[in-house]
Amino acid sequence: MGIVSAEKFVQAARDNGYAVGGFNTNNLEWTQAILRAAEAKKAPVLIQTSMGAAKYMGGYKLCKQLIETLVEAMGITVPVAIHLDHGHYEDALECIEVGYTSIMFDGSHLPVEENIAKAKEVVEKAHAKGISVEAEVGTIGGEEDGIVGKGELAPIEDAKAMVATGIDFLAAGIGNIHGPYPANWEGLDLDHLKKLTEAVPGFPIVLHGGSGIPDDQIKEAIRLGVAKVNVNTECQIAFANATRQFVRDYDANEADYDAKKLFDPRKFLKPGFDAITVAVEERIDVFGSEGKA
Numbered sequence: 001m002g003i004v005s006a007e008k009f010v011q012a013a014r015d016n017g018y019a020v021g022g023f024n025t026n027n028l029e030w031t032q033a034i035l036r037a038a039e040a041k042k043a044p045v046l047i048q049t050s051m052g053a054a055k056y057m058g059g060y061k062l063c064k065q066l067i068e069t070l071v072e073a074m075g076i077t078v079p080v081a082i083h084l085d086h087g088h089y090e091d092a093l094e095c096i097e098v099g100y101t102s103i104m105f106d107g108s109h110l111p112v113e114e115n116i117a118k119a120k121e122v123v124e125k126a127h128a129k130g131i132s133v134e135a136e137v138g139t140i141g142g143e144e145d146g147i148v149g150k151g152e153l154a155p156i157e158d159a160k161a162m163v164a165t166g167i168d169f170l171a172a173g174i175g176n177i178h179g180p181y182p183a184n185w186e187g188l189d190l191d192h193l194k195k196l197t198e199a200v201p202g203f204p205i206v207l208h209g210g211s212g213i214p215d216d217q218i219k220e221a222i223r224l225g226v227a228k229v230n231v232n233t234e235c236q237i238a239f240a241n242a243t244r245q246f247v248r249d250y251d252a253n254e255a256d257y258d259a260k261k262l263f264d265p266r267k268f269l270k271p272g273f274d275a276i277t278v279a280v281e282e283r284i285d286v287f288g289s290e291g292k293a
C-alpha cells in the first residue's frame, strides 16, 4: 500500500479497539528499522519527525523523500504515513507544501482560541490535499519542563471545540509526560480519559509520551479510546543501550573486532539499529496493531 494519509487507519484502530504507533525517526537507519518492524508485523505505522529531527536530517523535503524512497526500495506493503510531530503553524504549512501525508499542528503554547483558530486553518489546507491532521489541547509536559509526579489534564470543553474544527485525531493530556517518567509519576489518569472519550464519542485520541508507561495502563487507555501512541524515547534508549554494550564488547575484544572490521559504521551501528526494530515490534504487539495492515 505504501505512503498514505493516516485518518483511515487511525479511525480503524479506534473503531476496532487497538492503536497504531507513531514512531519518531532521527536518520536513515532509524527509518529503515521502523519500516522493517512494521512490515514484519504487518502493521500500519506513522513515521514522524519532530521539527528538531527534521532540521537535523536536512529539512522536511529530505525527510519526506527519504521515507518515500525507502518504502519503495524496501518493498514495504503496509500503510505508512509521513507525519509531522508537534509542528508549529509555519512548519505545518511547510510540510503540507512538501508532501507530508499527516500533520500534527501543536498550538498548545497559544491561547486556546488562537490554537483552535489556527488548527481550523491547518485542517482546511491539509484536507484540501488529502492530508490528515492531529492537534493538541492543553499541554503535554516533559521532564524538561520541570514536571514531576503528575502530567497535565486536557480541559474537556477545549477538546470538544478542537474536535469540531475537523481534525482527524486529538492529542490530549491524561497525565502523560514526554521523555523518561520520573520515579514519583502517578500514572495515567484513566478517569479523565474516560470523561474525554465520552465527550467526543468514537473520536481517536493520541497518547503522547508513550515510552515508559506500564503496558497495562497503555492497554487500558487503548480500550478506552486511544488509537495512536507516540514512541520516541523508548527507541532512543534501545539504540543507546545496544550501542553502549557493543562498545564495551569492542573494548574487551579489540584485536578480534578490528580484524573483523567492525569499525565499519555499517557494522558498528548495526546492534543499535537492530535494537530499534525489536523495540518497535514489541510496541506494535502491545498496541495490538499486528496484522492490521
Ligand SMILES: [Zn+2]
Binding pocket: 086, 140, 178, 208, 209, 230
Ligand atoms: Zn508529543
